[in-house]
Amino acid sequence: MSVTLVVVLVGLVVIGLFGVLGRRRQRELSDWTVGGRRLGGATMWFLQAGEIFTIFTFLGLAGLGCTGGVAAMYALLYIPLAFAGLYFLGPRLWRRCKEEGHLTQADFIAGHFGSPLLGRVVAVLGVVFVLPYLQLQITGLGLAVQLATGDRASADVGMVIAFVITVGFVVWSGIRGVATASYLKDGLLLVVLVVLAVVIPSHFTGGLGHLFSRLVASHPAALTIHSGPNDAGWYATSVVASGLGILCMTLPHLWPELLAARSERALRRNYVFLPAYCLVLVFPVFVGMTAIGVLPTGSDSNSTLLRLVSGSLPPWLVGLVVVAAAATAMVPAGGIIIGMSTLVSRNIARTTTPRSQFRVTLGAVIVVAGLALLLALLRPDLIANLLLLTYSGLDQLIPAILLALYGRRIVGWRPVLAGMLVGVGVVIALTPPFGGLHAGHLNAGLLALVPNLLVVAVGAAIERRCRADSPSTDVPAERVAVHR
Amino acid sequence: MLRLIPLVVVLVALLVAQFVPAVNRATLWLGVPPMVLWPMVGVALLTPLLALIEFTRKGDDEESPS
Numbered sequence: 366m367s368v369t370l371v372v373v374l375v376g377l378v379v380i381g382l383f384g385v386l387g388r389r390r391q392r393e394l395s396d397w398t399v400g401g402r403r404l405g406g407a408t409m410w411f412l413q414a415g416e417i418f419t420i421f422t423f424l425g426l427a428g429l430g431c432t433g434g435v436a437a438m439y440a441l442l443y444i445p446l447a448f449a450g451l452y453f454l455g456p457r458l459w460r461r462c463k464e465e466g467h468l469t470q471a472d473f474i475a476g477h478f479g480s481p482l483l484g485r486v487v488a489v490l491g492v493v494f495v496l497p498y499l500q501l502q503i504t505g506l507g508l509a510v511q512l513a514t515g516d517r518a519s520a521d522v523g524m525v526i527a528f529v530i531t532v533g534f535v536v537w538s539g540i541r542g543v544a545t546a547s548y549l550k551d552g553l554l555l556v557v558l559v560v561l562a563v564v565i566p567s568h569f570t571g572g573l574g575h576l577f578s579r580l581v582a583s584h585p586a587a588l589t590i591h592s593g594p595n596d597a598g599w600y601a602t603s604v605v606a607s608g609l610g611i612l613c614m615t616l617p618h619l620w621p622e623l624l625a626a627r628s629e630r631a632l633r634r635n636y637v638f639l640p641a642y643c644l645v646l647v648f649p650v651f652v653g654m655t656a657i658g659v660l661p662t663g664s665d666s667n668s669t670l671l672r673l674v675s676g677s678l679p680p681w682l683v684g685l686v687v688v689a690a691a692a693t694a695m696v697p698a699g700g701i702i703i704g705m706s707t708l709v710s711r712n713i714a715r716t717t718t719p720r721s722q723f724r725v726t727l728g729a730v731i732v733v734a735g736l737a738l739l740l741a742l743l744r745p746d747l748i749a750n751l752l753l754l755t756y757s758g759l760d761q762l763i764p765a766i767l768l769a770l771y772g773r774r775i776v777g778w779r780p781v782l783a784g785m786l787v788g789v790g791v792v793i794a795l796t797p798p799f800g801g802l803h804a805g806h807l808n809a810g811l812l813a814l815v816p817n818l819l820v821v822a823v824g825a826a827i828e829r830r831c832r833a834d835s836p837s838t839d840v841p842a843e844r845v846a847v848h849r
Numbered sequence: 850m851l852r853l854i855p856l857v858v859v860l861v862a863l864l865v866a867q868f869v870p871a872v873n874r875a876t877l878w879l880g881v882p883p884m885v886l887w888p889m890v891g892v893a894l895l896t897p898l899l900a901l902i903e904f905t906r907k908g909d910d911e912e913s914p915s
Contacts, residue, residue: 637903
């Protein structure tokens with residue numbers, strides 16, 4: 366067993382221990398899912414900051430920095446821009462959910478529109494679109510272990526151990542376990558990223574200054590947004606679509622973290638400081654840009670960071686980098702699993718008592734995590750394409766969430782559901798290999814919002830017309846509790 | 850409302866950078882490509898601008914454990 370693998374395995378166990386230590390008394394589902402809505406500023410910070418760095422931002426951004434140059438900076442834009450917007454929207458959402466007892470995105474939408482059916486559809490879309498995202502964390506973790514050890518079997522062992530540990534601390538500690546594991550993850554990640562951003566450019570190009578001078582002379586296109594797959598249209602629409610997705614909380618696993626806040630003030634102050642933390646996203650981009658002209662053309666972009674690391678650091682330090690990469694998979698995966706399993710128990714499965722709902726939630730943790738792990742091990746390509754739909758598909762929930770956040774029910778649930786389904790259909794039609802329509806390099810989710818909104822608007826107009834003709838069919842003004 | 854204006858200016862500046870020829874070009878500003886420096890400076894400004902709004906607001910939501 367290599368030094369790297371030993372360091373990785375020990376690191377995985379330590380991450381799990383941090384998660385286990387987060388446990389507090391759990392009397393009901395809300396204690397497990399949203400920490401009883403009692404998390405203070407520091408814990409919230411680590412919880413929400415932890416979601417910034419997934420395995421994609423660690424390995425994928427470096428890859429995009431290598432293939433697209435400065436186009437990778439789009440990630441530095443959409444996340445802080447969304448946080449700036451959430452400074453205003455987040456507390457409003459938190460207050461509404463606290464007053465009405467919501468624990469999930471689907472609770473909120475179903476409650477506002479008074480439609481359990483709409484909530485169920487939102488929950489199903491959330492689970493279907495986020496499952497590939499969960500699998501991505503597992504596959505990325507396996508890739509990190511494989512690149513560091515050069516052994517496919519070690520990668521499979523690493524994936525299984527990491528996800529057994531993750532499921533263990535999630536079931537045991539709930540969201541508080543994710544938060545305490547985030548303490549370790551963010552601390553480790555900051556150190557590793559700063560070291561990598563200094564050491565790798567120094568090792569391969571003589572430092573960051575030399576790196577950029579070299580790129581100006583030899584690869585000037587890497588320093589501009591230019592024609593090609595990552596052109597200005599891709600860049601602008603990706604920033605807007607991804608930013609709107611986070612701002613409007615379309616990803617269901619972001620909800621427990623927001624709802625766990627102790628107060629609106631804790632939430633607001635978190636959003637004040639989170640944009641500054643996002644600046645560390647430039648480090649993997651710098652590492653990726655170092656690979657331009659260093660790694661052979663056509664190399665797997667996702668392996669960029671770890672190839673450079675393996676070529677410049679001693680084995681134990683490579684192991685530490687892989688542990689940091691594993692943490693960026695395990696901690697967000699914990700949050701994703703909590704979000705998905707709560708959707709299943711609150712909005713999809715039919716449970717009769719709070720106790721059975723809690724039991725279904727814990728069962729769903731094992732089912733969704735097991736399914737994602739099995740697919741990652743046996744058919745890693747099966748749902749890889751579905752990942753293309755994750756962000757664009759979930760963007761179609763934006764009208765429903767914004768209308769619900771507005772407060773007054775100005776549209777009924779039928780136009781919202783119709784618009785959502787039309788939007789998802791258009792996303793599928795615009796996304797190869799599912800559909801044959803061509804959207805160029807523009808973001809399919811953003812384009813699909815246009816017919817989505819049109820359907821909602823037309824449906825709302827028809828509703829008003831019907832209400833004018835028949836006052837007795839007026840939409841009730843009050844929101845309805847549709848969950849236990 | 851006046852406190853929001855600098856924040857809006859920065860948000861717009863961040864969103865249009867790739868369409869500004871002086872920014873989207875292969876050169877270096879202070880040794881860094883403009884398309885890297887521009888977003889970094891803009892994002893770095895967000896926290897002080899949000900802090901200005903937060904710490905000058907007249908809030909009524911005292912921290913209270915539920």
